[in-house]
Amino acid sequence: MNFDNDEFRIREARSRDAADPLRSFRSRFHIPYRSKDAATTNDRGERDELIYLDGNSLGAMPVAVPQLMDDVIRRQWGTDLIRSWNDNGWIEAPSRIGSGIAELLGARSDEVLVADSVSVNLFKLLTALLSAQQSDTRRTILCEAGSFPTDTHVASGVARLTGCRLMTAAPEDLAASVDDQTAVILLSHIHYRTGARWDMAGMNRQAARHSVPVLWDLSHSIGAVPLNLPATGTQYAVGCGYKYLNGGPGAPAFLYAASDCLQHLASPLQGWMGHADPFAFEDSYRPAAGIERFLAGTPPILSMAALEAGVRLSASADMQVVWTKSCELFDLLTELVAEHCGSMELITPTKPAARGSHASFRHPHAWPINKALIARGVIGDFRTPDVLRLGLTPLYTRFEDVAQAVRILSHILKTEEWRRPEYQQTARVT
Numbered sequence: 001m002n003f004d005n006d007e008f009r010i011r012e013a014r015s016r017d018a019a020d021p022l023r024s025f026r027s028r029f030h031i032p033y034r035s036k037d038a039a040t041t042n043d044r045g046e047r048d049e050l051i052y053l054d055g056n057s058l059g060a061m062p063v064a065v066p067q068l069m070d071d072v073i074r075r076q077w078g079t080d081l082i083r084s085w086n087d088n089g090w091i092e093a094p095s096r097i098g099s100g101i102a103e104l105l106g107a108r109s110d111e112v113l114v115a116d117s118v119s120v121n122l123f124k125l126l127t128a129l130l131s132a133q134q135s136d137t138r139r140t141i142l143c144e145a146g147s148f149p150t151d152t153h154v155a156s157g158v159a160r161l162t163g164c165r166l167m168t169a170a171p172e173d174l175a176a177s178v179d180d181q182t183a184v185i186l187l188s189h190i191h192y193r194t195g196a197r198w199d200m201a202g203m204n205r206q207a208a209r210h211s212v213p214v215l216w217d218l219s220h221s222i223g224a225v226p227l228n229l230p231a232t233g234t235q236y237a238v239g240c241g242y243k244y245l246n247g248g249p250g251a252p253a254f255l256y257a258a259s260d261c262l263q264h265l266a267s268p269l270q271g272w273m274g275h276a277d278p279f280a281f282e283d284s285y286r287p288a289a290g291i292e293r294f295l296a297g298t299p300p301i302l303s304m305a306a307l308e309a310g311v312r313l314s315a316s317a318d319m320q321v322v323w324t325k326s327c328e329l330f331d332l333l334t335e336l337v338a339e340h341c342g343s344m345e346l347i348t349p350t351k352p353a354a355r356g357s358h359a360s361f362r363h364p365h366a367w368p369i370n371k372a373l374i375a376r377g378v379i380g381d382f383r384t385p386d387v388l389r390l391g392l393t394p395l396y397t398r399f400e401d402v403a404q405a406v407r408i409l410s411h412i413l414k415t416e417e418w419r420r421p422e423y424q425q426t427a428r429v430t
């Protein structure tokens, strides 16, 4: 690296890393080396670490996880067996981890529950909200067109089951589409592809004017941006455990309902774990008094244990500091890309309040470019049809990672390395 001509601002990035108030968090994550076989080293003789810019899709593993899982498997399951439900706090895991997530939402600890997947939680809350709808004429579920597919897929399934209809609207038309037939609005707070963020408070206010509840999908928000659900008037939300919460592949998701809204909500999945007294083994169903009524079956304890480690890490960080660093990483990334990778078109809003913690770039060859980046140890992802998505996770992403990633991207574009045949092959998961 020629530091006299440091066009990628590597030296500046290193000093920013040295002064970063979050720098100690990185060592609490397992960051693998960049290459699995031939070790590459940087100019300081250190072995290169992977540049992981996909924490918005699957967060990195907290180093605490293997030992924690080992304890849950060998001691709690292996030795303590069934006694663990009481002795090792298994039965409280959904509400205990929920209360950790509640801190990140600015919510009360009894307003959040960890259970199932986002898709299933969407189903439970949407159906509950439609069943609670008093008016016979409010029969429309309103969603944003082009939002994360599971949102609209689940909504259309719920519409079919409940005899309602699903209406989708472009974001700019959405507010005007709310009328006296709207039963519920389902919105993804931060868009998975563009990174655009809704004005939560503003949208809640507009919906409240029509007395319509809004259900927010916070999958790309939790652990990424500061949230205060009560302050924004948010009553219902779901979100993902395996992205910025670093809960592990397929980690359980969460569900939030403001305490003053819970009483009129009934879960359509009336499982025994959501019963007021599961071990009374009653024939008839009585919902639990609190948010636990949204439990259906037995919680997956192994997955819960990994998620708890991730939630603890995020809850121990100051989300304002995390967000400030995310904005600084975003600025460095977008400035360097604009300077050195002119063919990449930024589609993420630049105004901090209008976006989340990833940057998306459009390029007609985004797929092979992403493949070429991965081959060089820079992991982002591709979203159809032409988007390269680079996630910024301030707990473990360094300024130097961003600067090096752009240096490598610029090399790939300049040399057209992405044209290699091996980078054209498609895959099942993108």
Ligand SMILES: *Cc1c(COP(=O)(O)O)cnc(C)c1O
Residues within 6 Å of the ligand: 117, 118, 119, 120, 148, 150, 151, 188, 192, 217, 219, 220, 240, 253
């Ligand atoms: C990742 C993500 C999900 C995940 O849903 P699962 O059912 O947990 O797989 C849902 N919604 C959005 C907006 C997401 O980004």
